[in-house]
Amino acid sequence: MPAGSVDGEALLTQQVLRGLGDKLYDKRKLAALEVEQLVKNLAREGYWRAVVQILDRLTRDYAYSPQANCRKGGLLALAAAAVALAERKQDAKKRGEAWPGPDYLASVVPPVLNALVDGDARVRYYACEALYNIAKVAREDFLEPHFTDTFDALFRLVADPDPAVHQATTFLDALMKDIVTAHEHFNMEKFVQQFQEALKVTAPRKRAFLLSWMQVLASVPDLDMLAHLPRFLERMLDCLRDPMCEVRVQAAKVLQDLLLEVQTSAGDVDVGSLTVVLATAAHSDDDTIRLTALRWLRTFVLDARAALLPRYALVLSAVLPALAAGPPDIVQLARETNAELLALPEGWEACDPAALLAAVAAELGSVHEPTRLAALLWLHTLLGRSRQTVLDHLGVLLPALFDALSAPSERVAVEALAVLGALAADDEGQFRSLMQELLDRFRGPLGARLLQRRGGLIVRRLAARLGGRAVFGGLSAILEGERDLPFAAALVQALNLILLTSPELRDLRALLQRAGAGGEGAALFSALYRSWCHSVGAVLSLCFLAQAYDHAYDLAASFADLGMNVEVLVQVDRLVQLLETPVFTPLRLQLLHPAHHPALLRALYALLMLLPQSDAFKTLHARLHSVPPMALLHPNPDPDPAVEPHRISRATHGLAAPDISAAMADGIGATPSSNGGARDRGGEASGSGGPGSDERIDFGPLLALFRARQQAHADDEEARRSSANDANVISAEHEDVMARAAWDSVEGLQGKRPLSGLTADRRTVSDESSFPRMYTG
Numbered sequence: 001m002p003a004g005s006v007d008g009e010a011l012l013t014q015q016v017l018r019g020l021g022d023k024l025y026d027k028r029k030l031a032a033l034e035v036e037q038l039v040k041n042l043a044r045e046g047y048w049r050a051v052v053q054i055l056d057r058l059t060r061d062y063a064y065s066p067q068a069n070c071r072k073g074g075l076l077a078l079a080a081a082a083v084a085l086a087e088r089k090q091d092a093k094k095r096g097e098a099w100p101g102p103d104y105l106a107s108v109v110p111p112v113l114n115a116l117v118d119g120d121a122r123v124r125y126y127a128c129e130a131l132y133n134i135a136k137v138a139r140e141d142f143l144e145p146h147f148t149d150t151f152d153a154l155f156r157l158v159a160d161p162d163p164a165v166h167q168a169t170t171f172l173d174a175l176m177k178d179i180v181t182a183h184e185h186f187n188m189e190k191f192v193q194q195f196q197e198a199l200k201v202t203a204p205r206k207r208a209f210l211l212s213w214m215q216v217l218a219s220v221p222d223l224d225m226l227a228h229l230p231r232f233l234e235r236m237l238d239c240l241r242d243p244m245c246e247v248r249v250q251a252a253k254v255l256q257d258l259l260l261e262v263q264t265s266a267g268d269v270d271v272g273s274l275t276v277v278l279a280t281a282a283h284s285d286d287d288t289i290r291l292t293a294l295r296w297l298r299t300f301v302l303d304a305r306a307a308l309l310p311r312y313a314l315v316l317s318a319v320l321p322a323l324a325a326g327p328p329d330i331v332q333l334a335r336e337t338n339a340e341l342l343a344l345p346e347g348w349e350a351c352d353p354a355a356l357l358a359a360v361a362a363e364l365g366s367v368h369e370p371t372r373l374a375a376l377l378w379l380h381t382l383l384g385r386s387r388q389t390v391l392d393h394l395g396v397l398l399p400a401l402f403d404a405l406s407a408p409s410e411r412v413a414v415e416a417l418a419v420l421g422a423l424a425a426d427d428e429g430q431f432r433s434l435m436q437e438l439l440d441r442f443r444g445p446l447g448a449r450l451l452q453r454r455g456g457l458i459v460r461r462l463a464a465r466l467g468g469r470a471v472f473g474g475l476s477a478i479l480e481g482e483r484d485l486p487f488a489a490a491l492v493q494a495l496n497l498i499l500l501t502s503p504e505l506r507d508l509r510a511l512l513q514r515a516g517a518g519g520e521g522a523a524l525f526s527a528l529y530r531s532w533c534h535s536v537g538a539v540l541s542l543c544f545l546a547q548a549y550d551h552a553y554d555l556a557a558s559f560a561d562l563g564m565n566v567e568v569l570v571q572v573d574r575l576v577q578l579l580e581t582p583v584f585t586p587l588r589l590q591l592l593h594p595a596h597h598p599a600l601l602r603a604l605y606a607l608l609m610l611l612p613q614s615d616a617f618k619t620l621h622a623r624l625h626s627v628p629p630m631a632l633l634h635p636n637p638d639p640d641p642a643v644e645p646h647r648i649s650r651a652t653h654g655l656a657a658p659d660i661s662a663a664m665a666d667g668i669g670a671t672p673s674s675n676g677g678a679r680d681r682g683g684e685a686s687g688s689g690g691p692g693s694d695e696r697i698d699f700g701p702l703l704a705l706f707r708a709r710q711q712a713h714a715d716d717e718e719a720r721r722s723s724a725n726d727a728n729v730i731s732a733e734h735e736d737v738m739a740r741a742a743w744d745s746v747e748g749l750q751g752k753r754p755l756s757g758l759t760a761d762r763r764t765v766s767d768e769s770s771f772p773r774m775y776t777g
Contacts, residue, residue: 006050009057011038020062020073028073036080043088048101055081055107063111072126075115079130082108086137105138109146116153121162128157128168135175143179143186148194150176155198158209173209177216184222192228199235204244211239211247215254218261226265229258230273234281237293241286248288255292263303271304275311282318291330294322298337305345312348313355316341317362320375324368331370338374342381353389357382361393364400369409376404376415383422390423391430402441405458406450413454414461421465431466435474438462442491443484451494459498460505468508469524472499479531485716488534493571496538500545500583509583515546515697522697533706534713537571540607541578544587549599551699555706556606562710564610565717572607576616579623591627601627 012035019031035054042050058081062074085104092099112134115127131150135142142150154176157169180186198210214236218225236258239251262269274296281293297315300308308315319341322334344351360382363375379397383390390397404416424431438458442451463471475495482488499505508524515521525546532539536555543552559568578584590597591604604624611617 006042006047007053009053011042011050012054012057020058020077021065021067021070022073023069025072028069028076031073032076032080035077036084039081040084040088043085043101046100051081051085051104052102052107055104059107059111063115068120068123071115071118071120071123075112075123075126075130078108078112079133082134083137086134086141089141090137105134105142105146108134109142109149113146113149113153116157121160121165124157124160124162124165125168128165128172132168132172132175135172135179139179140183143183147176147180147187148190151191151194155206155209159203159205173212177213181216181220181223186223188217188223188225188228192231196232196235199232202242204242204247207239207242207247208244208250211236211250211254215257218254218258226258226261226269229262230270230277233274233277237277237281237284237289240288240292252288252292259296259299263299269304271300271307272311275300275308275314279311279314279318282322287327287330290322290326291333293318294330294333294337298333298340301337301340309345309348309350310352312341312351313359316356316378317359320359320363320371320378321366321368323370323374324366342378344381344385348385353382353386354393357389357393357397361396361400364397365403369407369412372404372407372409372412373415376412376419379419380415380422383419394423394430398437402437405441405454406446410454410457413457417458417461418465421462424466431470431474432478435471435478439475439478439482439491442494443487448490451490455494456498456502459495460502463502463508464504468505469511469520472508473524473527476528476531479534482531482534485534485713488531489567489713492532492535492538493574496532496535496541497578500541500578501581509545512542512546513586515548518696521546525697526702529702530705533702533709535571536568536710537575537578539706540572540575544579544584544603547587548697548699549597549603551703552603553599553606554699554703556603556610558703558707558710559610562707563714565714567713567717568710569611572610573614573616576607576611576620580619588623591623594627 016031016034019027019034022028022031035058039051039054042048042054055078058074058077062070063078065071065074082104085101089099089101109131112127112130115123116131118124118127131153135150150172154169154173157165158173160166160169195210195213198206201207201210214225214232217223236251236255240248240255242248242251262274278293278296278300281289282297284290284293297318301315315337319334319337322330323338324331356378360375360378363371364379366372366375379390379401401416401420405413407413407416420434424434441447442455459471459475472495475491479488479491482491499508511521511524512528513521515525525542525548528542529539532542540552540555543549543555579587587600590600594601601624604620608617608620608624611620
């Protein structure tokens with residue numbers, strides 16, 4: 001510091017002071033250049049106090065002057081002084097000397113920044129120009145203490161309505177980016193906080209300004225902008241819905257560049273935090289945002305699967321809904337991502353199976369078929385990978401799975417049945433729970449509709465998956481103790497129709513046809529019988545299928561003292577229709593040999609006698625009268641080669657087969673006594689027998705069970721009829737709905753309504769012609 005002191009303000013001549021406030025730009029410019037030269041000389045001589053005095057005078061009397069021209073001149077002079085001091089500082093740095101001067105930027109920059117919000121557009125323009133000149137020469141010295149304020153000022157100026165100011169802002173913005181990218185120690189943490197707050201704006205120009213900064217900073221490896229990406233990715237995605245097309249295009253470009261940076265980055269990228277943001281964005285109502293989010297997520301699935309495992313559930317919750325709704329490119333991208341996710345890698349347990357299961361369960365009730373199918377496929381996959389986890393969450397899953405059975409799409413119902421079958425396989429407890437829940441789903445009006453629409457499909461698919469014997473045996477065991485008798489009767493009718501008509505149950509029918517040989521067939525017959533006797537038609541068809549013709553006659557004859565009601569007549573009517581279906585072709589062929597099957601003829605004539613004059617009566621009457629007369633004239637023909645060797649009849653147990661005249665002589669409508677029943681089946685052994693055993697079916701207890709069950713149904717109906725309240729009327733109507741649903745649940749029987757003419761109409765066929773044609777003489 002030189003000896004003595006210099007008064008800096010005194011060095012500012014009146015000519016310079018007047019020039020700085022002149023209305024002409026050229027005069028202000030000349031005065032600013034004189035200030036620059038003066039400051040340069042003082043700095044060279046080391047008169048730093050005089051320099052500070054000059055800067056204070058320029059700030060106080062000019063930069064903050066109420067006169068616009070003075071403010072303009074003051075900005076020019078301050079910038080000129082800063083240039084002079086910056087050059088002096090750079091020279092000292094080159095020489096390796098410490099800077100002896102004051103912090104001139106602290107004096108110069110604040111008044112210039114203040115002028116950036118001046119009400120006069122020309123003042124704002126000169127402020128931009130001054131700040132540009134100051135930053136250009138100060139570079140790193142300007143950046144650290146003043147960047148935050150400068151960035152805020154630029155953020156406001158990008159929306160300035162004045163074209164000149166806007167253009168000046170563009171130049172200043174470019175300079176600031178250049179300085180930041182060249183600076184090795186830029187305070188990124190502080191800037192990110194500022195940037196994150198600025199991203200909340202919705203003004204298009206300001207958004208474009210922020211996006212341009214993001215694009216620049218992300219391209220500089222040393223700045224590690226990607227480490228902070230989770231903090232502002234959501235706001236950047238939101239720019240994709242901006243009303244201005246240019247901003248949307250710019251946002252898409254920036255996000256694409258960022259994704260490439262993520263893919264090629266050698267640094268640590270917080271995939272987990274980014275996934276949280278992207279999973280939320282994938283549910284946006286804007287298709288562009290959804291597509292971009294899904295594109296990022298698929299990239300993570302492909303390139304960062306290990307890091308993504310803890311967030312698999314989040315990704316899945318974003319992908320599954322996108323499978324059904326939106327433009328084709330979104331749907332296709334979701335399909336590809338879902339396929340990649342399904343290929344669970346090694347160590348997949350890190351993805352938290354319970355969270356995955358929750359994400360799947362949330363979509364099981366989706367109204368969109370592709371989403372629901374994908375959720376069911378995931379559930380099937382998780383069953384194979386982590387069965388216990390699935391079983392632990394059955395309380396949530398089972399209602400959704402059973403709801404899927406009523407879905408409009410049959411494919412959804414089929415996949416749900418596959419999952420239910422997998423749940424019940426090799427697990428007796430789950431199997432019984434499944435059967436119970438399935439029956440409960442058929443209750444009520446909604447259950448009746450489900451039974452009508454999907455009953456056949458449900459039972460057939462489960463039988464194919466779990467085995468027909470297990471499914472029918474399990475359902476029968478539950479229905480055996482059912483207290484809602486009308487419901488039990490309707491369900492038994494439906495199951496019986498499915499048993500008789502489904503191609504998938506051919507082996508089960510064949511097993512029942514061998515019931516007379518004991519073993520598994522007899523055991524199955526007895527198991528089904530205990531619930532089948534809820535329905536007259538079902539239990540009779542079961543007997544006809546198993547060729548238990550003697551017992552079928554006993555059942556029909558029981559109504560001599562049990563009494564008949566309309567429901568019984570309806571079931572018998574339907575049974576007659578079933579006897580005309582292909583499953584009973586062997587039975588109809590056996591009518592060609594009445595001597596070998598007298599009990600069959602007795603049983604069919606007993607049914608005929610139960611029916612009033614109706615279409616069913618005419619059908620059965622016509623069938624019985626189709627028996628060739630010559631067969632009746634020769635009661636002991638050659639053995640029938642078509643006779644089933646294990647037919648359940650009196651003849652199979654050592655009793656001679658009576659001729660048809662003797663069979664008819666007992667009386668078609670006679671009720672067999674207990675002694676007579678025992679005599680007719682004297683060769684039958686008690687017990688249903690086990691596999692490979694020679695034991696036969698004991699029909700005595702079964703007949704007693706049938707009679708008791710039918711009496712219970714009659715009493716229940718009588719109780720309901722005796723009550724005149726609305727609830728019972730509704731119950732009766734519901735029973736009829738369930739019965740129709742049972743009939744319609746079987747493909748091929750829909751629309752075929754029985755009881756056409758099942759009234760007290762006058763007979764059109766003589767009573768006499770109803771009996772079998774007997775030979776005389």
